[in-house]
Amino acid sequence: xxxEKKVTLWIDGVKxxxxxxxxxLEAAASINIDVPSLCYHPxxxxxxxxxxxxxxxxxxxxxxxxxxxxxxxxxxxxxxSSLLRRLRRDVVELILDNHPMDCQACTRNGTCExxxxxxxxxxxxxxxxxxxxxxxxxxxxxxxxxxxxCILCGRCIRVCGEVQGVHNLNVQHRGFRNVVxxxxxxxxxxxxxxxxxxxxxxxxxxxxxxxxxxEAVFEALSNPDLHxxxxxxxxxxxxxxxxxxxRPGTPVTGKLVTALRRAGFHKVFDTNFGADLTIVExxxxxxxxxxxxxxLPLITSCSPGWVNFMERFYPELxxxxxxCKSPMSMLSTLLKTYYAQQIGIDxxxxxxxxxxxCTAKKFEAKRAEHVAPWGKPYTDAVLTxxxxxxxxxxxxxxxxxxxxxxxxxxxxxxSGAADxxxxxxxxxxxxxxxxxxxxTGKELDSLDFNEVRGVEGVKETSVQINGTSINIGVxxxxxxxxxxxxxxxxxxxxxxxxxxxxxxxxxxxxxGQPYPPRGMxxxxxxxxxxxxxxxxxxxxxxxxxxxxxxxxxxxxYENFLGAPNSHVCHELLHTHYEPKYPRxxx
Amino acid sequence: MKSILLQKExxxxxxxxxxxxxxxxxxxxxxxxxxxxxxxxxxKVQDHFGYLGREHMDAVSVLMQxxxxxxxxxxxxxxxxxxxxxxxxxxxxxxxxxxxxxxxxHVLDKIKELLGxxxxxxxxxxxxxxxxxRCVGACALAPVMIVDExxxxxxxxxxxxxxxxxxxxxxxxxxx
Numbered sequence: 001x002x003x004e005k006k007v008t009l010w011i012d013g014v015k016x017x018x019x020x021x022x023x024x025l026e027a028a029a030s031i032n033i034d035v036p037s038l039c040y041h042p043x044x045x046x047x048x049x050x051x052x053x054x055x056x057x058x059x060x061x062x063x064x065x066x067x068x069x070x071x072x073x074x075x076x077x078x079x080x081s082s083l084l085r086r087l088r089r090d091v092v093e094l095i096l097d098n099h100p101m102d103c104q105a106c107t108r109n110g111t112c113e114x115x116x117x118x119x120x121x122x123x124x125x126x127x128x129x130x131x132x133x134x135x136x137x138x139x140x141x142x143x144x145x146x147x148x149x150c151i152l153c154g155r156c157i158r159v160c161g162e163v164q165g166v167h168n169l170n171v172q173h174r175g176f177r178n179v180v181x182x183x184x185x186x187x188x189x190x191x192x193x194x195x196x197x198x199x200x201x202x203x204x205x206x207x208x209x210x211x212x213x214x215e216a217v218f219e220a221l222s223n224p225d226l227h228x229x230x231x232x233x234x235x236x237x238x239x240x241x242x243x244x245x246x247r248p249g250t251p252v253t254g255k256l257v258t259a260l261r262r263a264g265f266h267k268v269f270d271t272n273f274g275a276d277l278t279i280v281e282x283x284x285x286x287x288x289x290x291x292x293x294x295x296l297p298l299i300t301s302c303s304p305g306w307v308n309f310m311e312r313f314y315p316e317l318x319x320x321x322x323x324c325k326s327p328m329s330m331l332s333t334l335l336k337t338y339y340a341q342q343i344g345i346d347x348x349x350x351x352x353x354x355x356x357x358c359t360a361k362k363f364e365a366k367r368a369e370h371v372a373p374w375g376k377p378y379t380d381a382v383l384t385x386x387x388x389x390x391x392x393x394x395x396x397x398x399x400x401x402x403x404x405x406x407x408x409x410x411x412x413x414x415s416g417a418a419d420x421x422x423x424x425x426x427x428x429x430x431x432x433x434x435x436x437x438x439x440t441g442k443e444l445d446s447l448d449f450n451e452v453r454g455v456e457g458v459k460e461t462s463v464q465i466n467g468t469s470i471n472i473g474v475x476x477x478x479x480x481x482x483x484x485x486x487x488x489x490x491x492x493x494x495x496x497x498x499x500x501x502x503x504x505x506x507x508x509x510x511x512g513q514p515y516p517p518r519g520m521x522x523x524x525x526x527x528x529x530x531x532x533x534x535x536x537x538x539x540x541x542x543x544x545x546x547x548x549x550x551x552x553x554x555x556x557y558e559n560f561l562g563a564p565n566s567h568v569c570h571e572l573l574h575t576h577y578e579p580k581y582p583r584x585x586x
Numbered sequence: 587m588k589s590i591l592l593q594k595e596x597x598x599x600x601x602x603x604x605x606x607x608x609x610x611x612x613x614x615x616x617x618x619x620x621x622x623x624x625x626x627x628x629x630k631v632q633d634h635f636g637y638l639g640r641e642h643m644d645a646v647s648v649l650m651q652x653x654x655x656x657x658x659x660x661x662x663x664x665x666x667x668x669x670x671x672x673x674x675x676x677x678x679x680x681x682x683x684x685x686x687x688x689x690x691x692h693v694l695d696k697i698k699e700l701l702g703x704x705x706x707x708x709x710x711x712x713x714x715x716x717x718x719x720r721c722v723g724a725c726a727l728a729p730v731m732i733v734d735e736x737x738x739x740x741x742x743x744x745x746x747x748x749x750x751x752x753x754x755x756x757x758x759x760x761x762x
Contacts, residue, residue, distance in 0.1 A: 167655055170656050
């Protein structure tokens with residue numbers, strides 16, 4: 001990169017030197033000049049569709065789109081003038097002409113980029129009014145699609161294809177009839193959509209949103225016949241604070257627990273417990289496969305987006321994928337079996353709420369494999385982090401002033417290995433800590449596997465266990481996973497165990513996480529890094545850092561499950577997968 | 587394993603398309619940018635079936651390994667492609683400027699009224715479908731109506747019934 005040619009230009013009179021081929025918008029950003037933009041996203045390809053980011057370049061007849069216009073030597077750029085202000089405002093006014101403008105009743109009220117731009121650019125009256133598009137809202141899946149709110153920026157299409165490799169969305173038809181939809185304008189549930197929710201994250205408006213579960217949860221909380229319990233995923237404690245103004249990367253576990261109690265949940269448990277249990281079961285599965293030298297590499301199954309992707313795009317990998325249920329489903333199952341028994345409540349009267357960083361978890365909860373014999377799902381409702389934040393605000397909970405609370409026992413005790421599940425590489429690190437000690441019978445000198453930490457798309461390393469070299473692959477973001485899996489298929493690479501997380505950065509950047517604060521953006525590696533850091537700091541501060549040493553887990557096996565991989569375990573903690581149609585194109 | 591499953595999907599897709607199209611797709615695969623031939627593949631499929639059915643586009647997606655959202659996105663962009671079976675007789679009306687000012691709109695209304703269908707649709711008995719053309723380049727003959735390959739010049743609304751009757755149209759049929 002050092003041999004790259006540099007170009008010097010002036011932006012608003014400020015001299016700046018950047019590598020050639022940099023765009024004007026990037027060059028401006030490097031000196032903290034924030035050019036308004038809409039379709040542009042720093043981590044996706046550039047399409048220059050919306051023209052909000054226009055700037056004036058000396059010598060150019062017309063203003064140019066700064067997101068796609070490359071810098072040149074000696075260029076003089078103006079990012080602000082009365083002409084530009086008027087042009088940008090006109091562009092947004094024209095977009096608003098075909099927009100419902102029902103901001104007060106919209107879930108993105110306050111987080112909508114179009115709303116913010118309209119305000120910032122001085123849109124104060126409706127200048128253009130013409131024919132508006134009208135489509136039905138697709139509520140078939142956990143990811144709702146509302147084309148009436150779509151401004152055709154194409155970010156969802158790009159994230160779905162470029163980052164996730166799913167290519168489920170595209171612009172259909174032309175001109176006024178343009179609509180972003182899956183093939184054949186099919187419902188999301190009947191498409192190759194994997195419900196990861198990254199389209200929800202990148203959408204500047206409410207064209208993509210998550211299915212609402214808040215109403216069902218509020219109702220359950222006010223039903224005197226129900227025992228309502230909640231458990232929260234590892235990643236929530238690292239992100240929920242952002243909804244209340246905490247800087248990204250601030251762990252708020254204690255406040256989160258207190259907030260959930262204030263909200264009225266009868267018991268507050270920790271999905272971490274399920275994560276520890278997953279590790280014990282999964283490492284057992286791994287050890288047995290290693291010993292028999294069969295069905296390798298073992299591929300993790302915690303990420304429901306990945307599981308959906310696997311069933312539609314890589315059904316040939318079903319035999320290799322761990323049969324372990326995800327931490328959420330393991331814990332929910334135990335809540336309606338073990339826990340119900342312990343407290344003597346009919347499981348039909350227990351309402352289990354899971355707070356997840358994820359939209360695909362809403363899909364997982366409803367899968368037939370996770371429905372109890374009496375016909376109700378083990379997980380009754382899944383709230384995303386965003387939904388929980390809204391519920392707490394709705395209830396008027398003053399998050400800042402809350403005292404730290406502790407999770408309820410016994411399904412609230414967890415190791416640090418469980419906390420790091422929320423970051424890419426975390427499941428692998430947790431599994432290694434347990435598998436290593438179980439295979440060798442020796443204690444690890446250092447519990448930190450730094451090679452699998454960090455937000456890079458693909459990480460690989462080898463660990464020596466009893467003289468055997470165990471090859472490890474970790475991928476996050478499904479396009480990265482595709483690249484890794486294709487190398488496995490071609491025989492170029494041989495792994496023993498692979499961790500795949502559907503979302504880039506892992507659950508900390510999941511499809512249900514808070515919209516980032518100003519100055520950061522969705523898919524921002526720095527954002528994922530900060531949030532992950534919070535989890536690693538929690539892990540580092542715990543004395544219990546190995547799943548198999550969790551005393552509550554040991555007790556659970558002793559009193560209820562028997563040994564890992566026992567018959568009861570298989571009945572309650574394991575699942576199966578099926579090839580699904582429509583099949584995706586890899 | 588991967589190749590076996592993919593082969594199975596490809597075999598299923600091949601059962602949907604005619605041999606000539608399959609051969610064409612295979613020829614394209616050998617060229618430098620196989621995906622760039624998507625439009626010409628779709629043309630060939632439509633030439634064969636008279637329309638692009640869902641199963642046809644899905645088969646193209648599998649055989650060319652192009653995501654099907656992209657295939658339908660491309661197909662729905664172009665007016666030339668249609669997505670429902672066409673009638674035995676294709677009634678086409680030129681709506682170019684010359685034809686339009688000479689009253690093509692009224693002729694079209696009459697065709698729609700008699701056949702009981704809208705532009706892009708097909709009659710229930712599968713005998714007729716209506717299309718509009720942008721300009722057929724025969725402005726001197728405006729307004730121009732084309733049925734199958736035959737061109738009718740300077741058509742007036744009251745002539746439409748007679749023209750259609752040449753192709754087996756009877757007023758009774760249309761009412762149904």
